[in-house]
Amino acid sequence: MALSLTLALVVAALAGCSVGVPDPAAPSDVRTTPALATPTITPGYDAAAVAAKDLPLTAGDSLAAGAAVGLSDGLREAPGWKTIKENVAGENRYLKADGCLVSARVRVNQAALAVAGDDRASTVELFKYLDSTILPGYLKTDTLRWGGEPDKPGPKAEVLAFEGGSAPGGRSNAVLARLFATAGSSVYISLSCPDPAALAAARADVAERLVVVPPSN
Numbered sequence: 001m002a003l004s005l006t007l008a009l010v011v012a013a014l015a016g017c018s019v020g021v022p023d024p025a026a027p028s029d030v031r032t033t034p035a036l037a038t039p040t041i042t043p044g045y046d047a048a049a050v051a052a053k054d055l056p057l058t059a060g061d062s063l064a065a066g067a068a069v070g071l072s073d074g075l076r077e078a079p080g081w082k083t084i085k086e087n088v089a090g091e092n093r094y095l096k097a098d099g100c101l102v103s104a105r106v107r108v109n110q111a112a113l114a115v116a117g118d119d120r121a122s123t124v125e126l127f128k129y130l131d132s133t134i135l136p137g138y139l140k141t142d143t144l145r146w147g148g149e150p151d152k153p154g155p156k157a158e159v160l161a162f163e164g165g166s167a168p169g170g171r172s173n174a175v176l177a178r179l180f181a182t183a184g185s186s187v188y189i190s191l192s193c194p195d196p197a198a199l200a201a202a203r204a205d206v207a208e209r210l211v212v213v214p215p216s217n
Contacts, residue, residue, distance in 0.1 A: 004137045030095055051147040053213040055157040061182045063215060068108045068185040070213030075102060100193040100202040107186050114181040122179040123160045126186060138162055142176055143212040157212045159187070163199075166192055172199040176206070185208075209212035 084092035115121035148154020
């Protein structure tokens with residue numbers, strides 16, 4: 001059953017196996033970037049206007065085609081966290097003192113999974129591609145920071161989240177992801193923690209520190 005725990009992909013990824021966010025056609029990684037970095041330059045794209053407001057799942061077409069988003073490495077600055085893998089095949093991996101593990105990855109060339117003009121449906125397809133037992137009803141809307149300055153209020157980008165149940169004594173796991181259909185790129189963050197309380201705290205850190213970085217012009 002998906003809720004107990006279909007996220008074998010989380011466990012595998014954080015146990016050292018290679019589980020990424022693949023494009024069936026031509027996978028390609030984007031390096032993770034510092035919180036204020038700008039990963040791409042797109043002439044004619046009004047980056048300031050897009051970055052200045054929230055990016056709900058219904059607003060993905062406000063991004064330029066092929067203008068990949070980025071993902072910050074700000075979790076390294078959070079109390080209790082350290083980086084244990086940096087920019088390896090487009091992935092950063094973090095370990096918290098309480099045993100929580102986080103894997104953060106950005107992918108481009110995701111058109112094979114994208115549903116034109118529909119980031120929600122595209123993200124559902126991404127989850128289905130990674131694990132066919134994850135049904136759309138299991139996915140909940142969550143948010144990550146969308147650009148902005150560290151430690152200040154800023155816009156949010158909606159993502160879809162899956163939280164798997166854990167057996168007694170097992171680890172608690174979650175995935176947050178979004179496939180930006182028009183931009184053709186995706187962000188994918190998996191978390192694995194010793195217990196539900198630790199997972200909740202880790203998700204709060206991720207929501208504050210792992211910033212989705214808008215494309216730049």
